[in-house]
Amino acid sequence: MCDQTFLAITFGPCDNCSQNKPLMNIYLKNEPINYCSLCVELMACQGLAKGETIHTLKAESETLKTKLEEERAKLHDVELHQVAEKIEALGQFVMKTRRTLKGHGNKVLCVDWCRDKRRIVSSSQDGKVIVWDAYTTNKEHAVTMPCTWVMACAYAPSGCAVACGGLDNKCSVYPLSLDKNENLAAKKKSVAMHTNYLSSCSFTNSDMQILTSSGDGTCALWDVESGQLLQSFHGHSADVLSLNLAPSETGNTFVSGGCDKKANVWDMRSGQNVQSFETHESDINSVKYYPSGDAFATGSDDATCRLYDLRADREVAIYSKESIIFGASSVDFSLSGRLLFAGYNDYTINVWDVLKGTRVAILFGHENRVSTVRVSPDGTAFCSGSWDNTFDLRNILYGFALYWHQGLYIGVLHHPVMSVP
């Protein structure tokens, strides 16, 4: 596997405020300086220095941008789908709905899998958060939030708690209990506080920290036990709609996508915006890392999904079709990263071949827009939640032999086959 790139972090006294904090290593007029993230923000807002005008600053930023583009262009010699030409094409896929989980009275907004591969937490517009055992379709826990539009929900890595939030501007953690009659709201912990709606939340590698993104344009890392803000991430100029943690061994970065059409990669330790990608033409609704952690995909309201490579520092693939007009609300990769599942606002789910850039399947069945698509942790199925109050679990339907024998048909597990009666 290719080496993960390690970002060295320095920690020490900030050159400006002398407090001991994680430092951002940046260059100002080719001089390296070590400032903490707060001081960098302050510096940016300080006002024009001597000899600077808006025009000089604008000119400087333009030259830097063109320089960056030139450097990138030098290293760009081949497209992803060209390299993928030699790979054999995928057969036709037939996906079947295996479970339909009905129980929400209103739009399903967000869904997350538990690490045990069969439990799911889902949240909806009416404030209900339900924990299901998707395999048996039993509801295991239910919480009613005091607010509506619970847009974010996440299952803790240990499986012992869920986090959710939405229009209440907060992220609350509910420890789950084995006692069915216990009122989970009693033990609720309010962790995050934002100044606008919570759009997405995610636990880090443990139950103790939560990463949140909000409509106020910031992301933040919180300590669950104390509710303390550990790090905040500023850089988006509009609502941040989605975030995803990198699946790498270091686990130190995450990517966020927002209404300012930008997808930013952040270092969790220093709060630094490490990379930024701005090629979409509209709001980015969803971001998801490629399983190796070297790339990520985004789904946007401009009806395209795009793949960005972190080491190439550019967009490497775009998944779109003339006939797809409605925005993509949610994306997720299959286990190997070959398939990209994307849910759209025209009630369909498109499955893309990541390497070749072609669509391998289109799935129907929902009666309103698909709000969230999530592949299970072991890749055996994926779950799609929709504004028609249900969410379906689907997986592949394998080569059912095309013969009928006395009214029975025998399924044989081979590679995907062309069609099914």
Added chain:
Amino acid sequence: MTIRSDRDHGQRCRPRMSCLKKVEATVVQMQDPSTGVKGTNQKLNITTIPHAITGQDIVAWITKNMNMDNDEAQAFSTMLVAFGYIYPLQDHKKLVLRPDGSLYRFQVNKWKAEDTDYAIYLAKRNIRKKGVLDAYEQEEYNKLHKWMNHKWDFIVMQAKEQYHAGKARQKADRVVFDCQERAYWIVHRPPPQTHSAMDYGLDRHIDPNVEEKKTYDYYKRIVIYMCFMGFCSKSLFLACSLVKYMMTFKNHDPFLVPCLPRNPWQTDHDSYWELNTPDVEVPTKMRVERWSFSFYELLSDPRGRADFKVFLKKEFSGENLAFWEAAEELKWGTAASMSEKAEHIFKTFLAPGAPRWINIDGRTMGLTVKGLEHPHRYVFDAAQTHIFMLMKKDTFYRYLKSPVYKEIQKKAISPAPQFFCICIEAQLQQNMRNRRPSVSPIITWQKEQEEKAKAAAAAGPIDIKKLMASKLDRK
């Protein structure tokens, strides 16, 4: 017939509805007299409706002109109906497109979806025949009457005028007009409990179409942040690495290659999960193979990590992994216990003469010691990275060649692919009943914590002095 472009009702600024412009362009094409969908006069009940089009014609036109296949064309035309560009003449409440002989017409937008207009519409229907309103419409009417009371005379007057104007029309025109108006309001004031396409969710806080005020700090930020250029490599190399990852994991992806013995979702049998629990005694061959893909895969699988620990124990170099795990726990742990954890790690692994001393270079040690003056969660980052790279580049490869790994490879089972019979409904029902619930993750977690505590107690640093003292005592 033309479509007015202020259909997006002021949501023109909202990018998420900008897709409607493309849809409108398509609908205009569809209405073209020569190349569009052919409309005919159709009989509905007793009236003849002009320019009626059938569902199958619509789907056929879309399939041909928009280069889609049948299912997709059907889905797209349903969107046209859901957004009100086309409305059904029969069964007007269900906004789906039926690809058969059902009749549809293009909508002509003469109304604005404002409450006043809706009130006028409801009042007009009330005038025509009392009690014709549906329950939800009656409710809306009462609500509007209440808070538009001050305008009510105006509304009733407008309603009466429109009603009389309608009466003056010819029967066919009247039916058409009524159908249109009714369809319009089904879309813009949907009945409760239905799914409406006009719903776009919450307003976004910041309007992204408003040009960001490019003041000095906007440019300053670009100048500051643009300076790190990152690590660029040639595209070919990077593209190949993505492809390589995919090919390596191809056989492990249940969507590409069936998982053995059987996919639990397909067959309602969870043997696949039973064979792959985190603490299973004998892992499957696929799982063992996956450990060899990268050090990260080995560590992230608890069974793999356990096997790696067995190997390390044989090599007497377990302290590297123990240090790495402890540093991870510090990084992701609670803020409250942080400084004492840091102290403990230092005493156990880094202090001179520590019981589980790890070997790191002088520079890293210096950085770490300096950082410990003000302990924070990333204080062991440099040391952790060093140790991780050491394990990854050296220990991991020795593990893969070691007898421990070879033994587990031999022991690993390869479950045979199971054929399954999906016969009749009864069998399916039985399978459904046989779905086994699993142990709650809470219980699993509690057990894990207990085991960890036991292991920690057992692996604690042996106090030589005490041991000697106890030996002397016995003598």
